[in-house]
Amino acid sequence: MRWSDSFIPTLRDAPGDATAVSHQLLVRAGFIRQLHSGHYSLLPLGLRVHNKVADVVRAEMDAIGAQEFLLPAMHPADLWHRSGRWNVMGSEMFRLRDRNDADVVLGMTHEEVFAALAAEMSSYRELPQTWYQIQTKFRDEPRPRSGLLRVREFMMKDSYSFDMDEAGLDVSFEAHREAYEKIFKRLDLDAMAVQASSGAMGGDASVEFMVESPAGEDDVARCAGCGYRANIERARASVPPIDDPSSGDAPERFATPGVRTIDALASFEGGAPADRQLKTMVMVLDDQLTLVVLRGDHQLNLQKLADFSGATDVRPATESETVAQLGASPGSLGAVGVEGLPICIDEALRGRRSMTTGANEDDWHLRHVDVERDIIDPQWADLREVTAGEACIVCGKPLEIVRCIEAGHIFKLGRKYCEAMGVSVLDADGIAQTPIMGSYGIGIGRAMAAVAETHYDERGLCWPVGVAPFEAVITVLDPADEDQSAAGERLERELAALGVDCLYDDRPLRPGVKLADAELVGVPYRLTVGARSLAEGNVELTERSTRETRLLTVAEAAAVTAGEIDAHRR
Known part of the structure; x- marks a missing residue:
C-alpha cells in the first residue's frame, strides 16, 4: 500500500x-x-x-x-x-x-x-x-x-x-x-490471571486477566513470594492478632462531645486508637437498611459487600435515613444492642474485645465492647479492602497493590441462564x-x-509484529530521485512476494517528517532508502522497538527483513 x-x-x-x-x-x-x-x-x-x-x-x-x-x-x-x-x-x-x-x-x-x-x-x-x-x-x-x-x-x-x-x-x-x-x-501482553468478583454476571468463580498499567482502572493485590493474585474486590490478607484486654461484664457509656470521626475519637481523652474502634456504616442494600461494621482503620470494599449480600443496588444511607432508624448522626453510630436490622461484621473483628463504638446517641460512645457478646445475631463476611504491605493470606509475605487493565474475564456461570x-x-x-x-x-x-x-516510547507506538498495521514500511527519502524510487519499488515487490504486509512511503515530504511518522505509527521494521546509502548499494533496516539500524544490500534487504518478521510471527 x-x-x-x-x-x-x-x-x-x-x-x-x-x-x-x-x-x-x-x-x-x-x-x-x-x-x-x-x-x-x-x-x-x-x-x-x-x-x-x-x-x-x-x-x-x-x-x-x-x-x-x-x-x-x-x-x-x-x-x-x-x-x-x-x-x-x-x-x-x-x-x-x-x-x-x-x-x-x-x-x-x-x-x-x-x-x-x-x-x-x-x-x-x-x-x-x-x-x-x-x-x-x-x-x-x-x-x-x-x-x-x-x-x-x-x-x-x-x-x-x-x-x-x-x-x-x-x-x-x-x-x-x-x-x-x-x-x-x-x-x-504480560497478562496475569487473578481471582475476581463475578459481579452482575453471577456464578461461583471467575478469573480476570490483568495487564499492569497506570492507565488501568482495577487494583490487584499480588504476592511475590507465592504468586497469590486477586482483584482488590476479592483479595484477602492476614490481619496481625491484637491482644485485647478484658472487656468487663458490659459496655460502658461515656460522653464524647463533638466527636464525629475515627481520628477525633483516637485523639480524644479516654478514647481509643483506630484499631480498637468499631466503624459502623449504614448501607442500603436493595432498599434494605443494613449495618456494616469494620475496624476503625479498615475500609469497606463495596463489591465485597455486594457479592456477600447478593444485592444489586448498594449505597450509603442518607443522614435522614440514618437518624430516622438509629436516632443519631453518622459519627455516633454503633451496632451494640440493635435489633431488627441486618448486621454484617468484617471477619477481622472476630474475637475482638474491649472495643469502642458509637452509642447511637450524638456525643456519646461505648467502651469495653465485646463484639461477639454485645452485637446481636451478626453475619460475618470478608468486607474490608486489602492494603499494600499486609501479609499474604497464603504465605505471609507482604502484598503489593498494582494498577491494571482488565484484558479478559472468564466465569463459571452455573445453571442460572439455562434454567431461565x-x-x-x-x-x-x-x-x-x-x-x-x-x-x-x-x-x-x-x-x-x-x-x-504497553508498547511505546517517546517517539510513538511500537507495535508487536503480530498485530501491527503493517509489518514493514519502506521510507524513500526522495521519491523524485529515480534510483531511490526504483530501489523502493523493488523492495516493495520482493517483500510482497515474501508475504510481508508492507507500507510504501512515497510522499514528497521532508525526510525528517517521514521518519517521524514511521516511528509515531509504530511499524515494527523500516527500510530507509536514501541517496548516501544507495550510492554504495545499501539501504538501512531499522527495528522500531530497539531503534537498532544496520546496512543491507538492496539485493538482500527484502529476504533479511522477511526473515526477521517471520521469526517474530512464530
Missing part, C-alpha cells in the same frame, strides 16, 4: 482530554477519532490492528473447538426479564422501544441469547458445546475515558460453554484459560437435566489499547 494513497492523519499534539498514553498515541498516529463521548471511529490503520487482534482471538477459539456465531445486537426485553438482569444491569443498559411499543435493549453481553439458542438441544449426546462470536456490545458508561479502554460501544469476543456437569465445566473453563494465555502471549431459558437435555438414563454454563470475554478494542499502552 502506498502512503500517498492512504488516509493516515497524523497529528503533532494529542487532544487535551487524552490522559492515557494509548489514547494520546492512537489519536496522534491516525488510528482512531472520537465521534462523541465513548464512541470511536476506527480509521484504516486502527481497523487493521483491530482485525489482527480479532484474528488472533478467533484462531485460539477455533483451536479449542469453539464454533463461531453472529447474534443480533438488539434483544427483546423479555429475555432479560427472564434471566432477572433487566433490573440488575440498571442504567448501564441502553433501552429503547420500537414502533410497536415493545421494549428492546442493545446487548451488553449475550448469555441470555446464547442460552435461548441452547434450548434447541435435547440430548446429552449434543454436549459439550462451545460457542462464540465477535460482535458489537453497548454499555452506557457514566464516565467514558481513556480512549478505547472505557467506551460505550465496542467489539467483544464472547464465548459460552455448555456442559452436563461441573466436571465438564471445569474442562471448558481450563480450555479457555489456556486459550487466553496463548492469546495474550501472541499479543505480547428452559434449557433441558435428557441424560443417559433418560432423565431431564439442566446444562451448566461458562462465559468468557475479551474486548478486542481494549486489547488493542492495552497493547498500545
Whole structure:
C-alpha cells in the first residue's frame, strides 16, 4: 500500500482530554477519532490492528473447538426479564422501544441469547458445546475515558460453554484459560490471571486477566513470594492478632462531645486508637437498611459487600435515613444492642474485645465492647479492602497493590441462564437435566489499547509484529530521485512476494517528517532508502522497538527483513 494513497492523519499534539498514553498515541498516529463521548471511529490503520487482534482471538477459539456465531445486537426485553438482569444491569443498559411499543435493549453481553439458542438441544449426546462470536456490545458508561479502554460501544469476543456437569465445566473453563494465555502471549501482553468478583454476571468463580498499567482502572493485590493474585474486590490478607484486654461484664457509656470521626475519637481523652474502634456504616442494600461494621482503620470494599449480600443496588444511607432508624448522626453510630436490622461484621473483628463504638446517641460512645457478646445475631463476611504491605493470606509475605487493565474475564456461570431459558437435555438414563454454563470475554478494542499502552516510547507506538498495521514500511527519502524510487519499488515487490504486509512511503515530504511518522505509527521494521546509502548499494533496516539500524544490500534487504518478521510471527 502506498502512503500517498492512504488516509493516515497524523497529528503533532494529542487532544487535551487524552490522559492515557494509548489514547494520546492512537489519536496522534491516525488510528482512531472520537465521534462523541465513548464512541470511536476506527480509521484504516486502527481497523487493521483491530482485525489482527480479532484474528488472533478467533484462531485460539477455533483451536479449542469453539464454533463461531453472529447474534443480533438488539434483544427483546423479555429475555432479560427472564434471566432477572433487566433490573440488575440498571442504567448501564441502553433501552429503547420500537414502533410497536415493545421494549428492546442493545446487548451488553449475550448469555441470555446464547442460552435461548441452547434450548434447541435435547440430548446429552449434543454436549459439550462451545460457542462464540465477535460482535458489537453497548454499555452506557457514566464516565467514558481513556480512549478505547472505557467506551460505550465496542467489539467483544464472547464465548459460552455448555456442559452436563461441573466436571465438564471445569474442562471448558481450563480450555479457555489456556486459550487466553496463548492469546495474550501472541499479543505480547504480560497478562496475569487473578481471582475476581463475578459481579452482575453471577456464578461461583471467575478469573480476570490483568495487564499492569497506570492507565488501568482495577487494583490487584499480588504476592511475590507465592504468586497469590486477586482483584482488590476479592483479595484477602492476614490481619496481625491484637491482644485485647478484658472487656468487663458490659459496655460502658461515656460522653464524647463533638466527636464525629475515627481520628477525633483516637485523639480524644479516654478514647481509643483506630484499631480498637468499631466503624459502623449504614448501607442500603436493595432498599434494605443494613449495618456494616469494620475496624476503625479498615475500609469497606463495596463489591465485597455486594457479592456477600447478593444485592444489586448498594449505597450509603442518607443522614435522614440514618437518624430516622438509629436516632443519631453518622459519627455516633454503633451496632451494640440493635435489633431488627441486618448486621454484617468484617471477619477481622472476630474475637475482638474491649472495643469502642458509637452509642447511637450524638456525643456519646461505648467502651469495653465485646463484639461477639454485645452485637446481636451478626453475619460475618470478608468486607474490608486489602492494603499494600499486609501479609499474604497464603504465605505471609507482604502484598503489593498494582494498577491494571482488565484484558479478559472468564466465569463459571452455573445453571442460572439455562434454567431461565428452559434449557433441558435428557441424560443417559433418560432423565431431564439442566446444562451448566461458562462465559468468557475479551474486548478486542481494549486489547488493542492495552497493547498500545504497553508498547511505546517517546517517539510513538511500537507495535508487536503480530498485530501491527503493517509489518514493514519502506521510507524513500526522495521519491523524485529515480534510483531511490526504483530501489523502493523493488523492495516493495520482493517483500510482497515474501508475504510481508508492507507500507510504501512515497510522499514528497521532508525526510525528517517521514521518519517521524514511521516511528509515531509504530511499524515494527523500516527500510530507509536514501541517496548516501544507495550510492554504495545499501539501504538501512531499522527495528522500531530497539531503534537498532544496520546496512543491507538492496539485493538482500527484502529476504533479511522477511526473515526477521517471520521469526517474530512464530
